[in-house]
Amino acid sequence: MTVDAKPVAELPDPRDFGLAVVPEKEIPAELASLVEEVRSLVDAVAHTKAGAHELAAARDAVAAANACLQGDRHDVGTMVQQTWPDGRVEYGTLTNVVSGPTNAAAPPLRMEAAPEGGLRGEVVLNGTYQGPPGLVHGGWLAALLDQALGAAAGAEGMPGLTADLNVNYRNPSPLDTPLEVTARVTGTERRKVFVAGEVRHGGRVTAEGTALMVRMNLPGDGGA
Numbered sequence: 001m002t003v004d005a006k007p008v009a010e011l012p013d014p015r016d017f018g019l020a021v022v023p024e025k026e027i028p029a030e031l032a033s034l035v036e037e038v039r040s041l042v043d044a045v046a047h048t049k050a051g052a053h054e055l056a057a058a059r060d061a062v063a064a065a066n067a068c069l070q071g072d073r074h075d076v077g078t079m080v081q082q083t084w085p086d087g088r089v090e091y092g093t094l095t096n097v098v099s100g101p102t103n104a105a106a107p108p109l110r111m112e113a114a115p116e117g118g119l120r121g122e123v124v125l126n127g128t129y130q131g132p133p134g135l136v137h138g139g140w141l142a143a144l145l146d147q148a149l150g151a152a153a154g155a156e157g158m159p160g161l162t163a164d165l166n167v168n169y170r171n172p173s174p175l176d177t178p179l180e181v182t183a184r185v186t187g188t189e190r191r192k193v194f195v196a197g198e199v200r201h202g203g204r205v206t207a208e209g210t211a212l213m214v215r216m217n218l219p220g221d222g223g224a
């Protein structure tokens, strides 16, 4: 279904909406490696069997690291300008919980153009994302799909917000192993962008999602 589609030629510049933008290539390498370390730390804390002595030492070390980082902060809403492996330039929120490069809570999911159309990415979720024993939490599968579906709309020049998201859980999604995420636009109608996507493990669909994204109202839309 494609009715009155109005993809924008260029993605809107977040600066025009008063948002700060950080080019991803300007994120210090030290911050990127700190984020990796914290990701591993969260998993280690979640699973540790360390004794009281080690726990107290670790707590003090983390408190010292925390104190180091209480200076200047990026504002909430700061955007990151990302260039994806396929050369596509996109803006996302710097601390997006699924894909944000500075968010240690983000797996992170990175999507690139799929040869068959739409986007694809691979992600490994560690035990921090556990729901049932050994399996990814269903809410996180929904988050992966929401992000991928939104990115698919954005990649077609139609960034927007999720109005409606439906997820079907077909098979269990295991932790600590690559999951493939795919997403594509299936139709447009005025500002409505219909998207669909899947999570797969070993080629088998574990979750599938469909969503309605409502494209951002942009200057020149005439309210359509």
Ligand SMILES: CCCCCCCC(=O)SCCNC(=O)CCNC(=O)[C@H](O)C(C)(C)COP(=O)(O)OP(=O)(O)OC[C@H]1O[C@@H](n2cnc3c(N)ncnc32)[C@H](O)[C@@H]1OP(=O)(O)O
Pocket: 091, 092, 146, 147, 148, 149, 150, 151, 154, 160, 161, 162, 163, 164, 189, 190, 191, 192, 212, 214
């Ligand atoms: C790369 C970046 C990826 C980002 C991925 C992450 C995506 C997210 O997580 S977004 C966060 C979660 N979503 C939200 O917070 C959105 C909250 N909702 C809203 O802000 C608004 O309801 C919003 C923006 C979706 C729609 O509001 P508005 O812009 O006023 O649209 P509105 O004029 O009412 O509706 C436009 C069309 O959409 C339809 N529509 C709007 N909401 C819905 C809905 N919930 N269900 C079905 N249809 C809807 C309307 O019926 C209308 O259709 P038609 O053209 O046929 O008349």
